[in-house]
Amino acid sequence: xxxxxxxxxxxxxxxxxxxxxxxxxxxxxxxxVSTINALLIGLYxxxxxxxxxxxxxxxxxxxxxxxxxxxxxxxxxxxxxTADGAxxxxxxxxxxxxxxxxxxxxxxxxALPAGMSLPELQQALDLLLPSPNIFYAIKxxxxxxxxxxxxxxxxxxxxxxxxxxxVKTQPEFEFNSIQGTLVALRAPQFVEGINVPGYHFHxxxxxxxxxxxxxxxxxxxxxxxxxxxxxxxxxLPNSQDFYEADLRSDDLDEVENPKSTLRLYSxxx
Amino acid sequence: xxxxxxxxxxxxxxxxxxxxxxxxxxxxxxxxVSTINALLIGLYxxxxxxxxxxxxxxxxxxxxxxxxxxxxxxxxxxxxxTADGAxxxxxxxxxxxxxxxxxxxxxxxxALPAGMSLPELQQALDLLLPSPNIFYAIKxxxxxxxxxxxxxxxxxxxxxxxxxxxVKTQPEFEFNSIQGTLVALRAPQFVEGINVPGYHFHxxxxxxxxxxxxxxxxxxxxxxxxxxxxxxxxxLPNSQDFYEADLRSDDLDEVENPKSTLRLYSxxx
Numbered sequence: 001x002x003x004x005x006x007x008x009x010x011x012x013x014x015x016x017x018x019x020x021x022x023x024x025x026x027x028x029x030x031x032x033v034s035t036i037n038a039l040l041i042g043l044y045x046x047x048x049x050x051x052x053x054x055x056x057x058x059x060x061x062x063x064x065x066x067x068x069x070x071x072x073x074x075x076x077x078x079x080x081x082t083a084d085g086a087x088x089x090x091x092x093x094x095x096x097x098x099x100x101x102x103x104x105x106x107x108x109x110x111a112l113p114a115g116m117s118l119p120e121l122q123q124a125l126d127l128l129l130p131s132p133n134i135f136y137a138i139k140x141x142x143x144x145x146x147x148x149x150x151x152x153x154x155x156x157x158x159x160x161x162x163x164x165x166x167v168k169t170q171p172e173f174e175f176n177s178i179q180g181t182l183v184a185l186r187a188p189q190f191v192e193g194i195n196v197p198g199y200h201f202h203x204x205x206x207x208x209x210x211x212x213x214x215x216x217x218x219x220x221x222x223x224x225x226x227x228x229x230x231x232x233x234x235x236l237p238n239s240q241d242f243y244e245a246d247l248r249s250d251d252l253d254e255v256e257n258p259k260s261t262l263r264l265y266s267x268x269x
Numbered sequence: 270x271x272x273x274x275x276x277x278x279x280x281x282x283x284x285x286x287x288x289x290x291x292x293x294x295x296x297x298x299x300x301x302v303s304t305i306n307a308l309l310i311g312l313y314x315x316x317x318x319x320x321x322x323x324x325x326x327x328x329x330x331x332x333x334x335x336x337x338x339x340x341x342x343x344x345x346x347x348x349x350x351t352a353d354g355a356x357x358x359x360x361x362x363x364x365x366x367x368x369x370x371x372x373x374x375x376x377x378x379x380a381l382p383a384g385m386s387l388p389e390l391q392q393a394l395d396l397l398l399p400s401p402n403i404f405y406a407i408k409x410x411x412x413x414x415x416x417x418x419x420x421x422x423x424x425x426x427x428x429x430x431x432x433x434x435x436v437k438t439q440p441e442f443e444f445n446s447i448q449g450t451l452v453a454l455r456a457p458q459f460v461e462g463i464n465v466p467g468y469h470f471h472x473x474x475x476x477x478x479x480x481x482x483x484x485x486x487x488x489x490x491x492x493x494x495x496x497x498x499x500x501x502x503x504x505l506p507n508s509q510d511f512y513e514a515d516l517r518s519d520d521l522d523e524v525e526n527p528k529s530t531l532r533l534y535s536x537x538x
Contacts, residue, residue, distance in 0.1 A: 131512035189516070193459040193461075194459055231502065233503075
């Protein structure tokens, strides 16, 4: 707890020096395809091409047509962590059923303290951010003592199983002393059902050989950059599946932070 | 009930003839300032000028800085129904704390049947719309046997009372055999807290002498036009009040459909 507060103290000093007034630009919008609840209930068919998605942002996260793994958009490139743990660059004509991107233009920055777990990192960020009521894109570049990620396997047959069933056997990956980038979003509570309220972290290694949806981590050193985002855009699918979907679901926590014991383990590093 | 179904039958025929594929245009976006829960808890200070708002749409509804009455945007003009029931055109430099607009380009149209109450009209529209999961702008132009509206009085002193307190003494207005336009939105359930789930009707008389937030009506004759809207944009306030707001509220039904007996009655026609 002491460590967290010290970090915030150091951090705040940096912020005052780097904050820039960029509110009014249309590049300051988080652009989203579909809704998180549509994904939770199995609407995995791609709706938007990556060519289209990257017109709305160069930084973000999501998944790929047929729930084929985890998406990380970084520096304008759409990377794909498949269920075998490998990283591929996504072709422009490939599609996504759910993704959220923005043009990353940091308003705040500071040094990443060592020794923080994922909950500690989130707690520290919470103390730092000016409000829980807007959106944030968060880029953390550095070396991590440990990162544990998961991906999800491509679904071949409809009707697709719901996401909370799929994550019960998700492949997971561990990385030690790894260089890479955390690509994260923080959304307000009032977008429940639309996006993930709170934090959502994906990870990509610096050597582009691994990554995924982050389950656990321990920080070592690096740079935190934060883009305050007051605008939000959402494109709803124009599909019969979406039109007819019952979009009520309370599976989100089970999917984002799965606690199941039925897992396939796989370690890259 | 029979009447409703006959209407839908007639209506559907018209739809097939008039539907146009306009999904991909950016003009097909509903643009919103702030959130409905921010308004419910008393964040009435204007955030966006009407000059800016009208860049994002020519049709919609909302309110005015300091909760000064009801807003109707129709044919690119922002009209203001103040608490005395009068209608004014809003100057571009005036601001709104909450509004939602789109460029109205109808995808469906048909004739308005006679003798429907507001719940019956909503029920009939529900049977007609292709999905509860997207947004709709709905313009109903015609003659109404009866319309009952309300407005809300400008709040002069902070801290502002919450909206559910203000509507307990809201001025209300009745119109008989009146020509005018219903300016309505329908939003999906998953935007609860952000906008009004379901229908939200405002009204403006043809002679621009009255209108407001619709409480009751009885249809007579006219034209229904519907704009299917798959895109949604939201601009969150960059203010300390919004940053610090507790945006949880369950007052919406009380405010949209007030059942209080403490009312000031005022009849224009």
